[in-house]
Amino acid sequence: MEATRAPSDNPERRRDAERTRAEILAVATAEFADRGYDGARVDEIADRTRTTKRMIYYYFGGKRQLYVEALEQAYARIRAAEQEVNVDHLEPAAAIRRLAEVTFDHHEANPDFIRLVSIENIHRGEHIARLPDLIDLNTPAVRLLTDLLRRGQEQGVFRTDVDAVDVHMTISAFCFFRVANQYTFGTIFGRDLLDPGRREHYRTMLGDMVVAHLTAVG
Amino acid sequence: MEATRAPSDNPERRRDAERTRAEILAVATAEFADRGYDGARVDEIADRTRTTKRMIYYYFGGKRQLYVEALEQAYARIRAAEQEVNVDHLEPAAAIRRLAEVTFDHHEANPDFIRLVSIENIHRGEHIARLPDLIDLNTPAVRLLTDLLRRGQEQGVFRTDVDAVDVHMTISAFCFFRVANQYTFGTIFGRDLLDPGRREHYRTMLGDMVVAHLTAVG
């Protein structure tokens, strides 16, 4: 039998604003991540959707606004993923290690996000600066780290001369570099940083390094 | 009195191939670093030199070749600077610390190089892969590190499960991220990573971290 439903609930309807919009955004994210802002082509984005260029201007207004929305959505997704992490039950050192692993995995699993961030930095962050929603200075990762560092410091096992943002930067730098600079690093040093065979090595090494640093006398 | 010199030695001569070429390359490096490959404009480069667009095609052949030469020259310069470092007289740990500081300073002093590397990675390293001169798998920094790690391991103060390329990657990641991602990181976390007031903190922190890691039991 067949369920009777309103046309707007029908997933196969020809005209579906949200669907079209979402499809454009998904394709645009891939295109911008792939070629950079100036390298991306509006016509190319349109061709890879089931709609036309006209719709990009209809829904987003222009290339720039489309890029900004793609960037915004990418950050929102990462932020949402960070919310999921829970390390309350772990000892400070183990928790830091776990957090480093989660960050490591995130970066590896989201190369498009990494590329968009690189691209945005090439443009000196001019677009992200205009997205007030994203300027949440109390990011989940930092909130977690602040708590962890305090716990570790109270137990006397962590040094006190680094703060949550410092540690987050360190971990991000390692994970980001490994993905973002894989090409130049790979050709110059003859080492594929994303070789699955070396994945565990780097994943462990990051945790070792951060914990060694935090537990060293400072 | 005035020295008599051949016209070709006269720095003020109107037609000077090397001078024109060098000027184009310098301006191109700045333009590509500033706007990325696709964002850079050949006309803009020409306008900022004392010559015309015609000369860019005369000397380099095209936009792409100009970019490749700019990239090549940027790498050559960094390589040359690395050659200067000498840490033979230092104990392994102090030497590592010194090397980290030199890398830290290099990155901070050469943001254009950092940007070119980011841009090249956005393009998946397709240009650098075709520069056989740059694929010197035994870079000065790595040669130095290999020696240092061996010395430290022989003295029993360094762990043995990381190699020179790993350590170089770690140090580079930290230094690179701080410069390359200063914009997005700054707006999201409200911390200017290049604030002169925090420079010493991060410079010391990097050395602390790498040495703590290497001297921890592994």
Add this chain to the structure above:
DNA sequence: CCACTAATGTACGAACCGGTACGTTAGTTA
């Protein structure tokens, strides 16, 4: 000082590409 060539300048072409004017149709609602 003359002839020859490397170096340089001008003016322009052609394709590309972001953006839009205008017309059409699907879905909704009275």
Add this chain to the structure above:
DNA sequence: TAACTAACGTACCGGTTCGTACATTAGTGG
């Protein structure tokens, strides 16, 4: 089912931008 509007498609425009044809001059060697 008719009228209305959100959603969509086509065809095109105008500026930009890489690249080049052609003319010219500075410097050099004989």
